[in-house]
Amino acid sequence: MIDFEAIANPGIRGLRAYDPGHDLVALRRAHEGVLVELGSNENPHGPSPAATQAVLETLSQLYRYPDPLGGDLKRALAARLGVGISQLMLGNGSHELLMQFAQVFAGPGREVVASQFGFAVYALAAQAAGAPLRVVPAFARGAAMPRGHDLDAIAGAISPQTALVYLANPNNPTGTWFGADAFAAFMARVPESVIVVVDEAYAEFADAPDHASALVLQPRYPNLLVTRTFSKAHALAGLRVGYAVAHPDCIAVLERVRESFNVNMVGLSAAQAALGDEAHLRWSLARNAEQREMLAAALRERGYFAHPSLTNFLLVEFGPETQRIEAGLIARGVVLRPMAGYGLPECLRITVGDASENRRLLAALDEVLA
The missing domain is CATH 3.90.1150.10 (Aspartate Aminotransferase, domain 1)
Known part of the structure; x- marks a missing residue:
């Protein structure tokens, strides 16, 4: 055997x-x-009724391959987010993208740093890439943000061997978040050679005054990547569409390992329609x-x-x-x-x-x- x-x-x-x-x-x-x-x-x-209609209208084209570039959805996202099309990469859900980041940037001798009680995929991505994983203790049960990310501790855990940091805001499975000021102070401490990934799968739900998307800091920090998904707020979990926003040079490198036609035709159509139904x-x-x-x-x-x-x-x-x-x-x-x-x-x-x-x-x- x-x-x-x-x-x-x-x-x-x-x-x-x-x-x-x-x-x-x-x-x-x-x-x-x-x-x-x-x-x-x-x-x-x-999902949006517009997304459901888009699905129905796409079904007659299932014998065709989807757009390998996802051009229409990227253009809609770029207009909505105020970024360039070259800053966008689509994924089969954000899970695929989170795995690819470690595949590209981490590996033996190039460690990954993540918080205790963070999304399980971060540890899977590190191990699959053969990268050491440093897990930083989260806030204590009795803290103001119990079991949430301790950004000061995470920044302190970054070493010369660190290649990649995974954060989630808000975090799964705790639901907790970190504020915009705390994150700005964190990014100021991170070496530019370290890639920081902020997983914003639940960002649309966040309504606290101190919460802000990491996207606002991207023009200042080319080592900052943000991921989002259409699975949660847009209710398209069954179609698996996610995306990453990063510096164009970073996206160009990541595109080398993206699977061809990784987002299906129905998903592309539905996500674009959902994006338009505010x-x-x-x-x-x-x-x-x-x-x-x-x-x-x-x-x-x-x-x-x-x-x-x-x-x-x-x-x-x-x-x-x-x-x-x-x-x-x-x-x-x-x-x-x-x-x-x-x-x-x-x-x-x-x-x-x-x-x-x-x-x-x-x-x-x-x-x-x-």
Whole structure:
């Protein structure tokens, strides 16, 4: 028998694949289609009607390859963001891009720095590239931004061997964020040879006065990369469209490893249409903010700690009863995201559903607690 692990590249040996949490297809079948899915941070309010129409209009062209450059979507993004087309790179979701950054810039002897309780893909990207990973402790549980990024500590952890830093603002899975002033002070401390990636998958949801996109600092720092996705706020998770914004010279290097036709035709069309429907986006974000506050308040009333969040999910601490509570909810057709893989075994991450889904969650939770 061939030992495939032994002949794999060193960075792949012992690497554990991304864990989606649950086999949702099997759970849907078991619960006959009435599952309340609150574990994947999807947008329950759905995509723009314009995006849905764009999908339908594209279906007749499926025998064609998609635009390998994604030109129409890039032009729409450039106009919206105030950047040049040469500053944009499209990805099959932002996950693909996050992996490619490490592939291009990190490797043996070229380390990656990331925060504790950061998105799981950062560690996967480092290990797949064979790069050492330095994990910096997050803020303590009792801090003003519990379990959020400690930018001072991250800046202090950068060494001459550091090639790449991953940050998320707001962060998954904690929902926490760092302010614009703190990030500006952080970037002033980072050597220009170190690439800083800011993952802004949930940026559209962020409504705190001190939050700002890292894009505002890009003209000053050519080593700053920003990623975003159409999966969350734009509710196109099933089509997998993400993008990176960076200096044109950086994008030119990254393009060398981009897979050909990596964003499908339907995704390109739907994302462009979604980008043009600001009214739907504003409506969806407002519904999320309302339900997030309602859900956080309801959980606090039941005695649970919900982390501050600027996203479409809440990280909630359930204590020693976490596994029992999660199992009880699954038995009642409500799926949340377990957090043991993130080093948070007494927490569950709860996607903010619509009003009906959140009522079902709370009713099921009350049954389990009773």
